[in-house]
Amino acid sequence: MGQIQLKQVTKSFGEVQVIPPLDLTIEDGEFTVFVGPSGCGKSTLLRLIAGLEDISSGHIEIDGKDATDLVPAKRGLAMVFQSYALYPHMSVRKNIAFPLRMAKMDQAEITRRVESAASVLNLTDYLDRRPGQLSGGQRQRVAIGRAIVREPAAFLFDEPLSNLDAALRVGMRLEISELHKRLETTMIYVTHDQVEAMTMADKIVVLQAGVIEQVGSPLELYRAPRNTFVAGFIGSPKMNLLTGAEAAKYDATTIGIRPEHIDVVEADGAWQGTVGVAEHLGSDTFFHIHNTGLAETITVRAIGDVNLKHGDTIHLTPRAEEIHRFDGQGLRIE
Amino acid sequence: MARAVTSRRKLINTGIAWAIGLLIFFPILWTILTSFKTEAQAIASPPLFINFDWTLENYGVVMERSNYARFLWNSIIIAGGSTILGLIIAVPAAWSMAFVPSKRTKDILLWMLSTKMLPAVGVLYPIYLLFIQLGLLDSRAGLVIVMMLINLPIIIWMLYTYFREIPGEILEAARMDGATLKEELIYILTPMAIPGIASTMLLNFILAWNEAFWTLNLTAVDAAPLTAFIASYSSPEGLFFAKLSAASTMAIAPILILGWFSQKQLVRGLTFGAVK
Amino acid sequence: MATKASRSAARVMMAPAVILLLGWMLVPLMMTLWFSFRTYLPLRGGDLGWTGFDNYVRFVTSSAFWPAVQTTLIIVLSVLVITVVLGIFLAMLLDQPMWGQGIVRILVIAPFFVMPTVSALVWKNMFMDPVNGIFSHIWRFFGADPVSWLSDAAMPSIIMIVSWQWLPFATLILLTAIQSLDSEQLEAAEMDGAPKVQRFFYIILPHLARAITIVILIQTIFLLAIFAEIFVTTGGAFGTRTLSYLIFQRVLESQNIGLGSAGGVYAIILANIVAIFLMRIVGKNLDN
Numbered sequence A: 001m002g003q004i005q006l007k008q009v010t011k012s013f014g015e016v017q018v019i020p021p022l023d024l025t026i027e028d029g030e031f032t033v034f035v036g037p038s039g040c041g042k043s044t045l046l047r048l049i050a051g052l053e054d055i056s057s058g059h060i061e062i063d064g065k066d067a068t069d070l071v072p073a074k075r076g077l078a079m080v081f082q083s084y085a086l087y088p089h090m091s092v093r094k095n096i097a098f099p100l101r102m103a104k105m106d107q108a109e110i111t112r113r114v115e116s117a118a119s120v121l122n123l124t125d126y127l128d129r130r131p132g133q134l135s136g137g138q139r140q141r142v143a144i145g146r147a148i149v150r151e152p153a154a155f156l157f158d159e160p161l162s163n164l165d166a167a168l169r170v171g172m173r174l175e176i177s178e179l180h181k182r183l184e185t186t187m188i189y190v191t192h193d194q195v196e197a198m199t200m201a202d203k204i205v206v207l208q209a210g211v212i213e214q215v216g217s218p219l220e221l222y223r224a225p226r227n228t229f230v231a232g233f234i235g236s237p238k239m240n241l242l243t244g245a246e247a248a249k250y251d252a253t254t255i256g257i258r259p260e261h262i263d264v265v266e267a268d269g270a271w272q273g274t275v276g277v278a279e280h281l282g283s284d285t286f287f288h289i290h291n292t293g294l295a296e297t298i299t300v301r302a303i304g305d306v307n308l309k310h311g312d313t314i315h316l317t318p319r320a321e322e323i324h325r326f327d328g329q330g331l332r333i334e
Numbered sequence B: 001m002a003r004a005v006t007s008r009r010k011l012i013n014t015g016i017a018w019a020i021g022l023l024i025f026f027p028i029l030w031t032i033l034t035s036f037k038t039e040a041q042a043i044a045s046p047p048l049f050i051n052f053d054w055t056l057e058n059y060g061v062v063m064e065r066s067n068y069a070r071f072l073w074n075s076i077i078i079a080g081g082s083t084i085l086g087l088i089i090a091v092p093a094a095w096s097m098a099f100v101p102s103k104r105t106k107d108i109l110l111w112m113l114s115t116k117m118l119p120a121v122g123v124l125y126p127i128y129l130l131f132i133q134l135g136l137l138d139s140r141a142g143l144v145i146v147m148m149l150i151n152l153p154i155i156i157w158m159l160y161t162y163f164r165e166i167p168g169e170i171l172e173a174a175r176m177d178g179a180t181l182k183e184e185l186i187y188i189l190t191p192m193a194i195p196g197i198a199s200t201m202l203l204n205f206i207l208a209w210n211e212a213f214w215t216l217n218l219t220a221v222d223a224a225p226l227t228a229f230i231a232s233y234s235s236p237e238g239l240f241f242a243k244l245s246a247a248s249t250m251a252i253a254p255i256l257i258l259g260w261f262s263q264k265q266l267v268r269g270l271t272f273g274a275v276k
Numbered sequence C: 001m002a003t004k005a006s007r008s009a010a011r012v013m014m015a016p017a018v019i020l021l022l023g024w025m026l027v028p029l030m031m032t033l034w035f036s037f038r039t040y041l042p043l044r045g046g047d048l049g050w051t052g053f054d055n056y057v058r059f060v061t062s063s064a065f066w067p068a069v070q071t072t073l074i075i076v077l078s079v080l081v082i083t084v085v086l087g088i089f090l091a092m093l094l095d096q097p098m099w100g101q102g103i104v105r106i107l108v109i110a111p112f113f114v115m116p117t118v119s120a121l122v123w124k125n126m127f128m129d130p131v132n133g134i135f136s137h138i139w140r141f142f143g144a145d146p147v148s149w150l151s152d153a154a155m156p157s158i159i160m161i162v163s164w165q166w167l168p169f170a171t172l173i174l175l176t177a178i179q180s181l182d183s184e185q186l187e188a189a190e191m192d193g194a195p196k197v198q199r200f201f202y203i204i205l206p207h208l209a210r211a212i213t214i215v216i217l218i219q220t221i222f223l224l225a226i227f228a229e230i231f232v233t234t235g236g237a238f239g240t241r242t243l244s245y246l247i248f249q250r251v252l253e254s255q256n257i258g259l260g261s262a263g264g265v266y267a268i269i270l271a272n273i274v275a276i277f278l279m280r281i282v283g284k285n286l287d288n
Helices: A042-050 A092-102 A107-120 A136-148 A166-183 A194-200 A218-223 A228-233 B007-034 B057-065 B068-099 B105-115 B120-134 B140-163 B168-176 B181-192 B194-210 B213-218 B226-231 B241-261 B263-270 C004-036 C054-061 C065-094 C101-113 C116-127 C134-141 C154-179 C183-191 C196-223 C228-233 C243-253 C257-286
Strands: A004-013 A016-026 A031-035 A057-062 A077-080 A154-158 A186-191 A203-208 A211-216 A240-243 A254-257 A262-265 A271-280 A284-290 A298-303 A313-318 A324-326 C038-041 C046-050
Touching: A004 A042, A016 A042, A016 A057, A016 A211, A031 A042, A031 A194, A042 A077, A042 A154, A042 A186, A077 A136, A077 B168, A092 A107, A092 A136, A107 A136, A136 A166, A166 A186, A166 A194, A186 A194, A194 A218, A203 A218, A203 A228, A211 A218, A211 A228, A228 A240, A228 A254, A228 A324, A262 A298, A284 A313, A298 A313, B007 B241, B007 C065, B007 C101, B007 C116, B007 C154, B057 B241, B068 B105, B068 B140, B068 B181, B068 B194, B068 B226, B068 B241, B068 C004, B105 B140, B105 C004, B105 C257, B120 B140, B120 B213, B120 C004, B120 C243, B120 C257, B140 B194, B140 B213, B140 C004, B168 B181, B181 B194, B181 C004, B194 B241, B194 B263, B194 C101, B213 B226, B213 C228, B226 B241, B226 C116, B226 C228, B241 B263, B241 C101, B241 C116, B263 C101, C004 C038, C004 C257, C038 C054, C038 C257, C054 C065, C054 C257, C065 C101, C065 C154, C065 C196, C065 C243, C065 C257, C101 C154, C116 C134, C116 C154, C116 C228, C154 C196, C154 C228, C183 C196, C196 C257, C243 C257
Parallel strands: A031 A186, A031 A203, A077 A154, A154 A186
Antiparallel strands: A004 A016, A004 A057, A203 A211, A240 A254, A254 A324, A262 A313, A271 A284, A271 A313, A284 A298, C038 C046
16 A cells, blocks of 8 residues: 655745645555656655655645654655665675564565565575675666565655666666556656656656646646646657747747657648758657747657758648647646 | 886885885884893994894883783773774764754864863863762773763764765665664664774774873873883983883884784874865 | 754764763863862862962963963974975875885884874983984084983974874875875876976965865864973973973972963963864865
8 A cells, every 4th residue: 555645745945945835646556757857846855755854844644644754764665766875885685685674574584575576676696796796777676676675655766767877777667667567556756857757657747846837647748738848848859839920820829849740741831941950860850940930949750761961941830730839827728 | 197107217206205214214113123132232332223132131121120911901991992982972973963964063073173172281180180089090991081082072073074975865775774763873874984983993092092191190000001101211211222112112012013004094094084 | 864853863862972072171171260260289278269360360470471382382383384394295205106105104104103102202312312312323423512402402302203293194194185186187287388386386285275274283283282292301391391381380290270270271262262263274174
């Protein structure tokens, strides 16, 4: 069980309120991702849930019980840190066993759990090594192993993949997702990387300056961003946000159109411009287009390898039904 | 510094450095050499370097004259006891300042260090009176306490600088793993800080071993450590160079050996963690 | 990383150290302050009652006071200058590539391990003795008259002994600091055409600032308190009586506790002036 509720939670450091009153419910078994630019308060929020920081006001409930004043050890949560925070003086086996030792579990049960966690995480051969002798990915798995042996009510991940190289990151992303499918335990995952958020989450919480901008499933956020911030933050490459006359045509202050929703046409497109940079990925090509008569540079995604070079003229047509409209406050117009 | 250095240059450096090193070390070397001479050879003119009749006689005389073992034992108890006691008090304090810093942390640290600047003579008599009242005069327990107190600021300071190098996330991880504060200190912080703690202990052991003001003024017979042992040679026995040298060698040898063996830790300790 | 729980734990864990040091500082201080206002002669009738500021006036007007302050400052400052300057030189030398660096380092550190009583005795008798000391042999070898160091040149002798003891400390700290200097920085300066002297003053010396501060702070703490070196060698004679030693004599040799305590209060004030001055510098240097 692991339902977590935040009720009117605030956090201030001295005079500065970093988290204004905030309500959020994370359902049992849900994979929730907190995403936002650095300094948006997502890590602080995670630490409040963990109990590593006090909340300034409000309540935190875990499984319906008030946990506001509980010390971290008593909340039944496990955390995986950005730096992995492995105990450098202990072997992998002892690292993983540490929470069980602290819980005064008997030795046979500790051994059983450590070994089963190690086999799940492919760490069996490394149990007697020190963290210093492991690769980044292996350290990450030890940190996860240390979290899962306790069978916690929920897992908290604080940017766990940001210290890994790109290839490993994709692999670990899958492993964590699979772990979630198997354990069906609540997970809260903090990242600044919207790709991680989109690929892993059941529910994404987009934060900016301590305020929740939108909560929803990845596709809800992709299809119906509530405001221009979410629109610009979710999706890669970023949504084109256009203002001025072009937006006025659609009765909006700002309009948004995703690169994948603009078609490259032979002639007579809505917009015409010159190719600035063309990024060829093989499966797709991203074009950055200048001189369209619009204030902003337009990014377009074409399927496959489209053969246009720097300086070529290009004709574009946005798909009208995929255009997002936003008002003067940046809020979505339905 | 991957630079080619001419061996001529290296030779010159080596020569100068060795000359200066030996010059600095000479008084100690000379003391050790003299301790193996007869009294007559010790004051021979011109001085004899190694061409003398080596003898252990002086060590025998010194041992006979005073109970070296008791002085040595007192030194070990006082230096060791005060270091361990200081550590027990300093580890929690340094943890607090390193991991739960407040606006006042720096002020408290500086205040602690400033207590070291209180001139000992200014408070000698009150301490003397208190020691009489408490029955601590000429007792090892009393000196352990005083040595602990005068070195406590340095122990805390050093531990603080070492602890600050330990990432807070690791302690938080222990907290998340269900460790209580005590368990966090015993199982995580202390083992991780072992190198720093070792240098701290070493330096404080040496400082306590060599401390002369309180050990000379608060002991008489029972608790007198090696500083008192050697002070008894100040005159007129000091004129017997060979015996003086033997006694001196016996007083400094334990620390010299300890210091050389743990040079690496010590260099770290000597910099008080403040210089990397 | 702080919660109410950890903050209150921190207070509890800091309490023993703070209380002990506070007690260690305040209790004797109060007693010293109390005695300083009384005529207190343990061997001649004990506590003879209140005298107001008499002890303070007597201590400060005694002919020994100002020379003692002067002696204290001269010893501290001379040793600081000698050890820091020579320490920088030695540190830079030891940083150069050479054979047997480890052994040279051991040789240079060694004096730090020698207890002050021993080093004072060895220097006094085996080196500075006007008849049999090494120096007298050397002087005679060159046909000069041996000097009785500890009476004719007492201050330089004591400064020399104390500097010998503290030079290793300064050298080691400065060496550690020099070794942490990024060699690319020096190479960049060399590429920019900075001559050796300028590289020293504009790159090496500023880099050492923090280490020099530490050396000065720690050494001042210990130098203000030097005792054995004087106790064993001159016994405070020949102009080597520091303020500390003067007070020591008043308390122990003349058994005039009241007068000694007043002196103690002066010493504490002097130490505090130095402390405030130093702490300010160090505090600034620690804000890194």
